[in-house]
Amino acid sequence: MENSEIAKILWEVSELLEFKSENPFKIRAYQKAARNIEGLPLSLEESYKSGGIKALKEIPGIGEAIAEHIEEIIKTGDFKKRKELLKEFPKSFLEMIEVQGIGPKTAMLLLKKRGIDSIEKLEKAIKSGALKGLVGFGEKKEQNILQGITHKKKTIGRHLLSEAHEYADLIINQMGKIKEIDQLLAAGSLRRQQETIGDIDILATSKNPEAVMHAFVKLPQVKRILAQGPTKSSVILKNEMQADIRVVDPKCFGAAAHYFTGNKLHNIKIREMAVKLGLKISEYGVFKNDKQIAGKTEEEVFESVGLSYIPPELREGSDEFEAAKKGNLPQLINYPDIRGDLHIHSTYSDGANTISEIAEFAIKMEYEYIAITDHTQSTRVARGQTAREIIKELEHIDELNSSYKNFKILKGAEVDILPDGTLDYKDELLKELDVVVAAVHSRFKMKKDDMTKRICTAMKNKYVNIISHPTGRIIRRRPPYELDMEEILKTASDTGTYLELNSQPDRLDLSDVNCRRAKEMGILIAINTDAHTKETLYFMQFGVSTARRGWLEAKNVINTNPIAKLMKLLYAKR
Structure with a gap:
């Protein structure tokens, strides 16, 4: 059983326990274990097979009880507690809370008062007026839920990039051991690194x-x-993902790789270019008068129509052809270009690892620096720190830095942007930090003008370096805030504020489209992981993939700089 499957089961249990208003500490224990498992680079099942329950308990956030549950999941595919909970709530009811605007309390209210236990029944009830008079349900609330249902429907059958990678990497690794296979490649939307993958x-x-x-x-x-x-x-x-494999002739492998990687529009455009040159391009090769003249490699395919090689992430049928023809394709950022991570949580707030554990892990990743950015006092649900509490953390970081050579821990915080745009730490404290990451963590449904003003006001604070997960979206679960994105970008440009590309697989925020627009406006991007476990520092790969889709180069990203240059950039606004 893969890590993502085990994590999904534990997430479900936490949600079912919320329905029953169980002990919040128990609920958070399941959530923390699930989050930690999602970020593990090694197979949980393999760890169990080699070390048993003891090996499971060594993973941060997994205690005796949850370790026993995981053992049962690995052995049987499920565990007793979940089965008992599912008897009380149908599977369709659990899916309801994936709709924006429906939390556990609202879902329980709908079940008890109207017998609604599925998304289909909920949509029908709203459209028929059956929720009229129900406490907490006005016209605006109903419209928000309908929008959430529409958003949910659009993502049916789609999987996060990280989940698709987990399975594809396993398949490629196992199939790669077969001696009969000469070449092997994962193509499609996965190779283009789209944020969600169909198959x-x-x-x-x-x-x-x-x-x-x-x-x-x-x-x-x-x-x-x-x-x-x-x-x-x-x-x-x-x-539940579909996977297809095709064995093709080696002489057309490049043509097939190109055909099954590019999106529909990209493939149409290159075929049109070929026709104008008297050629035909398909998955079987490049042909002239029914004779194959190219197709063994992708480079041959592009060369046949006078283009330089177009990286897979750019094959979306937009302006990549014009750029390739003119030799203006970007030198896309690569994972090794990243020198550090500027948004990480430790045990000082809701992270699973100590600062020293995170630092040692980052050093093994060959990073030159990290920033510890724990939550601030308004986010008490994530153990956000008061001004007095964070001072102790800053002193601890100073102590740790004295023991490192060629590695630096930057003092930071993920500071809440309050509804009026002010921050929940005063400037006297902010000036003591190397990195101020500002973020919205509440009141997500503010009106467009108000939310735009809220974030723009925060950017005008001279101590704010980075706006974290700027649009607030959670892929498949929550659409972006209503924002005037052009105004956000303009203010970032005017104030010298950097925007984050959050690498959490369910965020990838900024999106590829917004990354490219930011680049056009000269705004630098910080690719961060928002890691809550040391292992999820590896999520950086998904942020880099999105950056590549957004045409970003290393020079467009602040954390590709050596520490001296980075510090100048971080203190440039002050």
Whole structure:
């Protein structure tokens, strides 16, 4: 069983316990364990097989009881407590709280007062007026929920980039061990690094396609087989994603890789370019008068129409062709360009690891610096710190820094932006910090003008360096705030404030589109992880992927700079 499956089960239990108004500490224990498991780079099942319950308990946030639950999940696919809870609440009821505007209390109210236990029944009730008179349900609330239902429907069948990567990487790793396979590639939207993925497309070359098909459908990640042919097979994975594999001729592998990677518009445009040159491009190669003239590599495909190689992340059918033709494609940022992470939480607020544990982990990642940015006093639910409490943390960071060479821990905080745009720490304290990351953590439904003004006011504070997760979206669960994004970008440019690309897989905020617009306006981006466990520092890869989709280069990102240059950038507003 994969980590994401185990984490999903624990998240569900925390939500079911919320329905029952159980002890909040118990609920948070499940949530913390789930979050920590999501960020683990190693297989939880493998850890258990090698070290048993003891190995599970060594993972931050996993105590005796939850370790026993995980053991049962690994052995049986579920555990007793969850089964008992699901008897009280149908699965469809659990899905309701994935709709923006529906929390556990609201869901329980709808169940008790109107017998509503599914998204379908909820939508029908709102449209028929059946919720009229129900406490807390006015016209505005109902419209917000309908918008949330619409948003939810758009994401049905889509999976987070991180989840798709988890499965695809396992499949590629296992299939790569098969001696009959010569070339292997994950294509499709996954290769373009889209924020959500529908299915996994895999290409291979082999002199024995039947052996490849047989191995593919027998993978442990497979739930059921949809089709098994001589050169193509399709399966449903245990996370309900579809995965397809095709074995193609080596002489057209590049053409197939290009065809199955680019989106529809990209492929149409390159075919149109080929026609004008008297050529035909398909997944089988590049042809002139029915004779294949190219297609063994992707480079050959692009060269055949006079283009330089276009990176997969840019193959969206926009202006990548014009840039490639003129030689103006960006030198996209790469993961090794990142020198540090400027948004990390420790045990001083709601993080799972101590600052020293995080620092040691970051050093192993070959980072040159990190910023510890724990929550501030308004976010008490995340153990946000008072001004007095954070002073102790800053003193601790000074002590730790004295023991490191060629590595620095920056003193920071993720400071709440209050509804009027002020911050919940005074300037006298903010000036003691190296990094001030400002964020909205409440009142997400403010009117467009008010929310825009709120964030712009915060950026005008000379101590604010970075606006964290600027649009507030949570992919598949919460749409962005209503914002005048152009005004936000303009104010960031005018004030010299940096915008964050939050690498949490369910955020990826700024989006690729907004990253590109920020680049055009000369705004620098901070690619951060918002890590709450040391392992989730590896989420940086998803932020970098989104940055690449946004045409960002290393020079557009502040945390690609060495520490001396970074400090100048951080103190530039003061």
